[in-house]
Amino acid sequence: MRVRFAPAALLGVAALWGSTFFMMKEAIRRQDVNSFLFTRFAIALIVMVALRPRILMLISKDILLRGGLAGSFLAAGFIFQTLGLDRTTAATTGFITGLYVVVTPLLTFFFHHENLALRTWLYILIATIGLALLSLHSWAIGIGELLVLVGAVAFAAQIIVLSKWSSGRDPYLLTVVQIGACVLLSGVTLVFGGYQPPPDKGVWGVAIFTAVFATALAFLIQTWAQSHLHSTKVAVIMVMEIVFAAFFAVVFGNERLTLQVAAGGALIGAAMYLIVSQEA
DSSP states (O other): OHHHHHHHHHHHHHHHHHHHHHHHHHHHHHSOHHHHHHHHHHHHHHHHHHHSGGGGGGOOHHHHHHHHHHHHHHHHHHHHHHHHHTTSOHHHHHHHHHTHHHHHHHHHHHHHOOOOOHHHHHHHHHHHHHHHHHHOSOOOOSHHHHHHHHHHHHHHHHHHHHHHHOTTSOHHHHHHHHHHHHHHHHHHTHHHHOOOOOOSHHHHHHHHHHHIIIIIIHHHHHHHHTTSSOHHHHHHHHTHHHHHHHHHHHHHSOOOOOHHHHHHHHHHHHHHHHHHHSOO
16 A cells, blocks of 8 residues: 555645745745745755654664765755856756656666566657757757766665665655755755855745645655555656656746647656556
């Protein structure tokens, strides 16, 4: 029963993350990106520890090493993604970030020697084509694109680590350690530029919402769900975040729905359904 519920739970996380794009767009204009990320992760950590203060007493060397590594990959993904976003377009950033749907099975093959069925690679190709249609409108190779690609590789690595290590471990504890690593590494980025607190209630509201729901709750669900799913399935489900981001941008952000965007979203949705429906 839990295995059957895991894909739906991850899809809910993807929808939640997709819903934050249009909210964060204005907030990041008023607070620098690194400060926003630090605020978001710090609030998430405070909330999770406040809800279960005794959880810190359960941290072991095993959890610290595994959760710390997963959290380091997660933090690196966010940091490199935002650094690249400053140097390229949002559409290109979305496309390259979504390439973790390809990077994840490749890393799994090289490091764990797990072969995927030909039909699985076909579903990955369908998702990648859909991703390109959904978000890619121009192409140029520069430092921004390369930084975002590094972020995509980091996100893929975090997916693989969680899929291998989350089974049999307390997902709440593992999530706390991951977010703690994000706080630490995002704080390092502020050493030279300094910290800029949220300038108004609007930015504080976005920071709190993304911290509680899109970070603490979402990462907790992701950590639990990945103990029941193969990393490749996780990557294809999670790339639906880009589809939901486009949907919310059209509904709430007054962006125009084009045939290209609709076709891209349909292809990604079809790939997700096919790969979830096939046997593990």
